[in-house]
Amino acid sequence: MNTRIQSHNQTAKNLEAAFAGESMANRKYLYFAKIARELGDEEVAQLFEKTANEETGHAFAHLELMHPKKDLTVQRLLELAVEGELYETNTMYPEFERIAREEGNEAAVAEFQEQAQESQIHADTFMQAAKRFKAFTLVEKAHADRYQKMLDKKQSA
Numbered sequence: 001m002n003t004r005i006q007s008h009n010q011t012a013k014n015l016e017a018a019f020a021g022e023s024m025a026n027r028k029y030l031y032f033a034k035i036a037r038e039l040g041d042e043e044v045a046q047l048f049e050k051t052a053n054e055e056t057g058h059a060f061a062h063l064e065l066m067h068p069k070k071d072l073t074v075q076r077l078l079e080l081a082v083e084g085e086l087y088e089t090n091t092m093y094p095e096f097e098r099i100a101r102e103e104g105n106e107a108a109v110a111e112f113q114e115q116a117q118e119s120q121i122h123a124d125t126f127m128q129a130a131k132r133f134k135a136f137t138l139v140e141k142a143h144a145d146r147y148q149k150m151l152d153k154k155q156s157a
């Protein structure tokens with residue numbers, strides 16, 4: 001694999017991580033705002049809400065580089081959404097559930113199971129919405145990874 005492609009891939013990973021961080025900051029500050037309000041500090045609650053909005057802007061800026069508008073169609077949006085939800089329901093949550101069980105965290109086991117089911121429902125709903133696109137191609141994460149490895153091999157050859 002040449003360096004140009006390697007650094008491109010690393011930046012793609014970094015964008016993914018930065019997007020995750022900014023997205024988490026957004027939801028975390030909304031949660032903190034709710035708690036601060038319940039604790040009677042309206043001023044701090046509003047500070048968290050204002051900052052949460054700015055974090056959404058930061059997250060969107062990363063998304064625009066990860067998924068440029070020129071590459072997107074409604075069909076592609078639905079495909080990306082289904083891929084993400086299926087990754088959660090088939091790969092991420094089952095693994096997290098297994099580890100939570102090993103560690104005896106029953107609350108986390110229950111939550112991971114519940115959210116795996118909700119991710120499946122989201123995937124089904126998006127697939128339903130995509131029915132009008134005949135060529136809807138569903139690439140599950142595992143398949144996508146295998147395909148990427150094949151491409152990498154070709155490029156290094």
Ligand SMILES: [Fe+2]
Nearest residue numbers: 022054055058
């Ligand atoms: Fe930020």
Ligand SMILES: [Fe+2]
Nearest residue numbers: 085118119122
């Ligand atoms: Fe979901």
